[in-house]
Amino acid sequence: MESPQQSTTPMPSTAQPRELSRLAALLRYEILDTPEDSAFDDFTALAAQMCDTPIALISLVDDRRQWFKSRVGLDVSETSREISFCTYTIAGDEIFEVPDTLQDPRFCNNPLVLGEPHIRFYAGTPLTSPDGYNLGTLCVIDRQPRRLSPEQRETLERLGRQVIRLFEQHLLAHRHAEQAALQQAILDSASSAVLVTRPDGVVTSVNPTAERLLGYSEQALVGHPLTAALFRPEALQRRALLLSSELQVPVEADFSVLSAPLHRGRRDMSEWRLRHQNGNEVPVLLGVSAIHDEQEHLRGYLVNAYDLAYQEQLQLRLQQIAAQVPGMLFQFHWRADGPACFPYVSEGVEQIYGLSPGQLAGSFAPIVGRVHGPDRSALLISIRKAASELTPWHSEHRVEHPHKGLIWVEARATPLQQADGSVLWHGFVTDITARKAEQLELDKQQEMNRRLLEALSEAVIACDAEGNLTLFNEKAKQWHGADVAPLSPSEWAHHYRLYRADGVTPLEPEEIPLRRALNGEHVIDHEMVLLSNGAPRHVLSNADPLYTSDGQRMGAVVVLHDITERKRIERLQREFISTVSHELRTPLTSITGALALICSNVMGEVPESMHELLEIAQQNSQRLSALIDDLLDMDKLHAGKMRFDMLEQPLQPQLELALRSNGSYAERHGVQLHLGACPPVNVTVDAMRLQQVLSNLLSNAAKFSPAGERVELSAQVSDGRVRVSVRDQGPGISDEFRARVFQKFAQADSSDSRQQGGTGLGLAISKELIEHMGGQIGFESEPSQGACFWFELPIQGQAKESP
């Protein structure tokens, strides 16, 4: 051992790597700034006593100070490292002794030497950890110079080693406490109930989950045999018997039923029903494992109880739900390279596949066996595809059900990729045979409808509620020379070349029948022209809005009926009538002329006997002439060739003229024509046509009036119009005839027509004429109270009320 005087080493450095490791070692003991501890104080007291010094310290040196874990004869708990003696001690491996500080140049100016505690003597032994770090010192201090005896030095070193051992113990105890706290925390937070027993099965510890699950407090269980407290004896006996035969050794009906199986392996799982404190039974899955110490001695058992009640409840709920589902619920495990299986299927598997869950036993093959042969490969392909893409699986396939025969089922499932690459599906299968049948029926119906539409000689076009065209049947395509196009209704007329009946004016969008129907209108027999495909095609459109069964507007449909041919025939008919009429007119003129001459006796007195026949011939030729005239007028009106020489003129002279012109005709019927009130108004008319209308109305009135009655012609002003009325005392207009009065060839009673004469065109022509002159025609009649035919014309110039 060297003398301290020889040591002239400077203050040891604190920044070397070795010093950092030393500090880490010191911190590991977690002893700095801990409370006083009598175990350490014993050593300082012993050191002071043995070395006969007033001061002894256990000093720990960290990066900036020395801290005293234990001290004798000193009040301060720490001093700065720069002035510390111990820094020198820990730099070496042996006792560091300073016999007289005032003689030592390193310490003669040290404040601890010059001031309190006036150190003159110092001796310290390093406290060296098992891994070789000097953590601090055990040191003794005196206020006078001196030296330690060899015995004292040895004692100080021994004591220093004991202090280190105490550090080690301290550290170990700390570690144990931590471990225990961790174990307790794990136990307490375990979601399963945990009970710890001694090797003989007596409970030593219980976690809160176990208290909750079983209803006993920890105190109520600890110290009691586990099986006696929680297990029913019958159950233990049953299990004991079972195990005895299984293990070929006798097993007692006590804790052995739990521990005995462990001899076969490390852990045993079994289901039990434990007794709850309230007398109920708690279904659990028990896991028992043995606890061994390092020497492999059995220290007890760890008993884990997993609550099955919740799971049982879940299972029950699943079963109940599954039972309500019309079909089968399943969980399906699919591997690309191994056998697929059903971890779960509901009872519905019977209903769908005619298999009981027992028959199925989780395997896939029986199900595939039930799938209708032709559908099998597509089914497997679809599963594989959905599994590889992890997309929801949907399949409709047929099943050969042992009782129901061939049924249609629909299956859906969602894939869940498993860690091992397999796929777990959750899904359901339902019987859709009925729906499928309906679907097939519907398809058939639709096919039928489609064929009907195609077979129609009408064009059918439909659109949805938004006005998107959805249907053109074959005829519609043909007539339009086009198919459904994505157009807005405002573009239809232009795109499909729709024209008014005249064939030259394009339809305005709001005139298009389909569009009108889309707005809720019922369009009946609207005539229009399609120009899309060659020659103009005249069609009648009938359009209707379409509604769903609950009254929602779902679109509109229009049916186009081709009347081009009818129009052509009508034109031919008109031309024919026109030609024939013209041809007939000339000979008729000769006949009527000749007859008129004969009857007027110009050619000499006609014998009495001929009068009657001549009369018949003359009347009928006149009637024929009138008919021809009417036909030609009608033709002209239709063809738009009737000329109207409109001239503003007073009304009254026209009425007077009509009265004069028809007077003789009325007289022949024994009827008197009478002119009633007539306001002094002007009308703009073609006088000849007005006369034609008046003649028609007056002659009709005369014709239908009983002899001796009178027919009154009159006019009244109202609302800027003048109404001219012809009132008779005839039989009136019957209800059946009312609607047809102004139709062509309408006569009240065809059996009557020969007697009454007339062409049946008069009123139809009158209506056309009045309307052409801006007026309206109509009638009022009560059966058997006469009839009043009237027409109204706009008044020109000043209008005065009739006097």
Add this chain to the structure above:
Amino acid sequence: MKQLKRILHVEDVPSIQVVTRIALEKLGGFEVLSCQSGQAALDQVQAFAPDLILLDVMLPQMDGIELVRQLADLVDLQQTPVVFLTGHLQPERLQELRQLGVRQVLGKPFDPLQLATQLRQIWEAEHG
């Protein structure tokens, strides 16, 4: 005052020609020359020297208006009124006819019992 006596009548339809001629002769007491075509009328008009000419406008080969034009070259239409018998005539044509000296257009079909009276009225309107 000169009496209406001689009437040149042009009508292509024989039956109407007959009826018209009889009506005029019997009821009017006129001397009537009936021609079946415009050409025949032109051939005979000077020889016959009618007081009045009665025409059907719709004649084959030559229509009534053309006939009037050609007649105007042969006779003084101011002195010899021309009356048309027609079913349909447009007003502007009527205007044209008036300029040529046509006095009156009577509608067709005509009433044979009234025709003689109508012609006499037209005549008297000029010469009365």
